[in-house]
Amino acid sequence: MKNVQYIASQYADLQKKICRILEATDGKSTFTENKWIKEIGSGLTCVIQQGEAIEKGGVNYSFVEGSITPIMEKLLGGKANHFSATGISSIMHPQNPHVPIIHLNIRYFAFDNGMEWFGGGIDLTPHFIDVAEARAFHNQLKTICDKYNDSFYPQFKKWGDDYFYIPHRNETRGIGGIFFDRLMPDKKNNFEQLLDFTIELGNAYPRIYSEMLKKKSKFNFTDAERKWQQIRRGRYVEFNLIYDHGTKFGLESNGNAESILVSLPSSASWEYNYTPEVNSPEYLTLQFLRKDIDWLNYGV
């Protein structure tokens, strides 16, 4: 477990960089910093609210350790007694419904039985589908993945499709991205390279989102589009509270609830059997919320 402190300090620096870039893009609101210490460890939760472009966003850094409960063991998929973990998780909810919701997570786990691994992902949840934006997003992720391992993008893209999925709605959360877990050093990628991979994803995250914010935050939108955003946020809440492993693990390990749930939007709505008009942008968006779309080549 010699590496945990080393990685934790790099992730802590990365968190600050992410916040600085995003608040510069927002231009109005800044991140408040909330340090927390609990029995399980400590963290820094940076929150931006009521910005010009970002309605609510959180960038969480934490460094925790403790005993492994049966439920955690199941979530982790491995046998061990004690774990240490450090990571960053972040979600941004925009003001403008034409801007997508974005999510980043990078994490490192070490166990007393010698196991250690990285995990993480970036995924995008547009309220309104924009094929060119989805393609560019997946291309950006592929470019990063390919620097480390040709198999990463195809493997992690598929993993993202499966992970960011809402079974009871038979919908993906958005247009996916990448997701990976239990990523361990091997012949192809040593430990330092895997660490660099996660850090490069963390650096790409605010750049990618800043581009989107700059492009679309000033777009006009109607009350109907704002309402649709609220309904899509409702789905986001369903995914995070019912399925997201990070949320489950955090709450189960008695983490800081306010920090874990900073991922939730400032508002959301649910309307019974809400069905968009056929061929409306809302309707067309729903057609794209499915697995196995080859976004790199879609519509090219």
Next chain:
Amino acid sequence: MKNVQYIASQYADLQKKICRILEATDGKSTFTENKWIKEIGSGLTCVIQQGEAIEKGGVNYSFVEGSITPIMEKLLGGKANHFSATGISSIMHPQNPHVPIIHLNIRYFAFDNGMEWFGGGIDLTPHFIDVAEARAFHNQLKTICDKYNDSFYPQFKKWGDDYFYIPHRNETRGIGGIFFDRLMPDKKNNFEQLLDFTIELGNAYPRIYSEMLKKKSKFNFTDAERKWQQIRRGRYVEFNLIYDHGTKFGLESNGNAESILVSLPSSASWEYNYTPEVNSPEYLTLQFLRKDIDWLNYGV
């Protein structure tokens, strides 16, 4: 399993009575009826939206049967291969923040191994605590319980405290009520009596809530009180999506998602680290969100 059809038909009648009473109280909006049929069974979802007093409410009736998956087995706490179930579940979200959210569930399960039981509960979630209202509510529940068994109220009140609890917030959902599960015929209460008990609870539910609506729906409220209502609704969403067994069982058994999630409010909000002013009504409400308050005798 001879009883299932018999009980299902009584519950179906009860659902209609509940809707008629509540829509008469609302006076503006009425329940729409949505029949659904899936592989697992069928149901009728009655939904009221944008009423004068009720902002959103659902009364679900269902009659389902199927094979038992490992996750369902864990939720049920018993070994069997096949189940039949019928029940009513209902939640009402009021327009006025001074009116509480209310919830009813009654259910009957029968299994191929001969087991059968009733379950259910009624609980109240005020946005603003009203001690007299809480006391009257618990007294009404006790009166019904005592007609069947002296041990029901004390036992089921405690069960409600434990069940309607949000561990990650260290808060109860509201002021509780009663909750019971795996209630089987014994020397004290035969099958018919237990069925009557659940039906009496179902009949009491719209009467109890109508009284509250009539008393408080015209109360004035401020934007700040409305905002607090949205935040409390956020907690309600957290409970329902993370902890509620009925929601889990419904989604796991591939039930009708729109019907199951009609329990969610039309809108909710989350604000990072929202902390009410000391001694404000919001603050005082939080002080009451804990287990083991003897509401029957509180403040008497």
